[in-house]
Amino acid sequence: QVQLVESGGSLVQAGDSLRLSCAASGFTLSEYAMAWWRQAPGKEREFVAHIAYRFTDRNYADSVKGRFTISGDDAHNTLYLQMNGLKPEDTAIYYCARKTSVLAAGIRREYNYDYWGQGTQVTVSS
Numbered sequence: 001q002v003q004l005v006e007s008g009g010s011l012v013q014a015g016d017s018l019r020l021s022c023a024a025s026g027f028t029l030s031e032y033a034m035a036w037w038r039q040a041p042g043k044e045r046e047f048v049a050h051i052a053y054r055f056t057d058r059n060y061a062d063s064v065k066g067r068f069t070i071s072g073d074d075a076h077n078t079l080y081l082q083m084n085g086l087k088p089e090d091t092a093i094y095y096c097a098r099k100t101s102v103l104a105a106g107i108r109r110e111y112n113y114d115y116w117g118q119g120t121q122v123t124v125s126s
Contacts, residue, residue: 002026002115004096009120016086016124022079022096022117029077030054033099035107036070036081038092038122045095045110049081053102064090086124093119 008020020036033053039045049070050059058070069082079096097113106112 004115004117006096006117006120009094009122011123012086014087014124014126017084018122020081020094020120024077029072029079030074033102034079035097035099037095037097040092047108050107059107088124088126091122091124093121095119
């Protein structure tokens with residue numbers, strides 16, 4: 001049974017750092033492309049970062065490029081999102097998701113992801 005469980009969300013101040021984790025079970029993380037998404041209050045869910053099959057490539061939304069880093073850990077079958085220089089506009093529920101295909105196309109389309117975690121809340125105060 002495929003399961004994704006996020007953790008690490010918290011209330012922090014602007015400029016702080018956080019690391020989110022997404023523990024995967026029921027499949028081998030590195031055999032799939034994975035991504036982080038987020039949804040702020042009153043807004044649609046948006047793409048944050050993607051890591052390719054076998055952790056070979058990474059892509060980021062322009063809004064987080066240079067501040068966030070996505071990574072994967074085979075030993076713990078866990079996906080991470082290191083977030084530095086947090087801003088109030090980063091406040092959102094953060095979700096990890098598994099992409100249906102290892103192909104690079106469509107990484108910014110929600111319908112290309114088949115499993116989602118329950119989310120973890122990140123709140124950044126100014």
